[in-house]
Each structure stands twice: as structure tokens, then as C-alpha cells.
Amino acid sequence: MNSDAGSGDPDTVLVENFVRDGFVAIRGAVPSTIVEECRQEIDDGLRARGADPEDPSTWTSPVVRLACPWTDAFARAGTQPVLWSVYDQLLGPGRWRRLRGVGGSIPVRFPHPDDPGDAGWHFDGSFDVGGELRVNYSSRGRGLLCLFLFTDVTDDDAPSEIKVGSHMDIPRLLVPFGETGTSFQTIQFPESTLDRPSAWATGSAGDVFVCHPFLVHSATWPHRGTSPRAIAQPGVSMLEDFDMDEPPRCPVHQAIKSALV
């Protein structure tokens, strides 16, 4: 399964694929020179944590999670016009928070036999209540999840696994929790969601998977490749929340509303 652009008007295909599958892969979104600068900084961050990307003898843990640096290189990565244009298409111009960076965390996964302890089906929390990350049926605060590949990722390199179309199952699961929502960690997914086909976030460094905030995904293990895998996974925040009593104003809103019909 994939959501790469197909034939037809590219913008229409992108939106159709996104609403159907819950994600689109924007290949080559970040130019390789910028990826390389970001990678140097990721490598520095790993060395500071005792894991030298060039020295397998230091890969003593299956995952090292770095905070994504707020540097010029990551600002250039996160502000690529092709990405901002996709965010405009999916969320509406002027309705999302323009960050001068990528943000979020970068789980770097290493060839290693152990369970990393953080692989499990989930979608990401969207708003904070007293230190608890919560989610509600209108995706308060969160417009998108993005997966920025900062290394090439093959099937062997512990790619993130995505349940295709799972974003359509979530609004109904969340309705009973009302506006206040619930902790994102307490959601139990029905078998029908976990039986959905999988796609894997594989591709080249610089590719970005732009995902619906309700897309169910998981880390995978073990990493069977030969070098560390780095995928940043920031959210795109909303300036104005989706109003479920109003007609849909963008494809993310449209998908949530149609899942509630």
C-alpha cells in the first residue's frame, strides 16, 4: 500500500489519497544538502549520548531519543515550501502554526536484538492537561503528524508501521470522552483497526510522510539493517481548532467529519 502521488491533477490526487489513506509521502521534500547538515547534528547528539553512529560497538541500546534541535539546519528542513504548501492544502492557509524548525523528537533506532520498549500502536497526543497528553474527537490543537526521514529507511531498518485508513476509526472511539478527551495512552484499538493493511515509512533521507493526526502507527523492531535510522516525528499545531458543528474547512477536518457520519 502506498500514498505516493499517482496520475491526475497532483493536488487533487494528494488530497484524495490523504483523505482515503490518512497520509501522503512527499518524496525529496528536504534537499540532500540540508538533510546532510541535520544529520551531522543528529550524529553529534548521538555521540553526546555515547552512541557513535560510526562505531557499532557503542550501539548498546535499540533506541536513543533526541529532542529535535532548534538550529538553522532544522529550520531550513522544516520550512521547505513544498511542505508548507501541502500543510496549506490539508489544513487551510493561515490556520496552522508556522514553526521555524522541525520540532518533536527524533527516535534513532539501532541494529540491536532487544525490545526497545516503546513500540506499540498509538496515535500521538494533541493537548496537555496538567501534564497529561490528551486527545479528543476534534483533534484539539493538532492538525498533522509528520515523519521526516533523516536517513534512508528500508524494510530492514525498523521503519515506522502505519495502519492505512485507521484515521477513520478514531473519531467514533473518542466521541464518548467528549470535549475533554482522554489520555492518548489509554485508547484500546478494535481488531478491525489493527487488521487494516500496513504501510511502512520507508524511503530516502529527505522524504516526509504527512499524516492525519489520528493515523495509528507504531515503531517496529528489531532493526535488521547496518546503520542507525533517524525519523523525526513532529506535529503541526493548529491556530484555530476544527469546529465539528461547521461544514468541513479542509481535508483533515473533512476526514474527521465523514468518520462521524
Ligand SMILES: O=C(O)CCC(=O)C(=O)O
Ligand atoms: O520510531 C518510530 O518508528 C515511531 C515512534 C513513534 O511513533 C513514537 O515515538 O510516538
